[in-house]
Amino acid sequence: MDASASSSPSVKSPPLDGHPEITSRITELFVPHQLVFGKKFVVAFDGAAQGSQWWYDAATQTLYVEQPDPATATATGTVYKMIFGLTPPNSTKWPLRSHWEDFAMYYLSILAVVLAIIAYLAL
16 A cells, blocks of 8 residues: 555545534434334443433434533543443344245245146146
């Protein structure tokens, strides 16, 4: 890889400077409604995020976190730590079905049509 390729911004090597200053105190996280339906959020904050307020908007499927202090929220080098989970937790296994369970109806329908055609032609 040549030097010019490594210096140009890309997905793997984004520019680390020259960005506009962050002025928003609100962080938005997309959390699908199917994931949170019938569950409650458990949210913990650490570092500069302590004292933050949070809420979930089901209409936009977004978890919002608002920093308490505007000066801290936009300070350079500020580190936030937010951990969130759901209770009860999601099951770790997805129910798996066999190919036959998913497509048996289609196979049997085709078989019935083929048998009907054969019976019709045999007469």
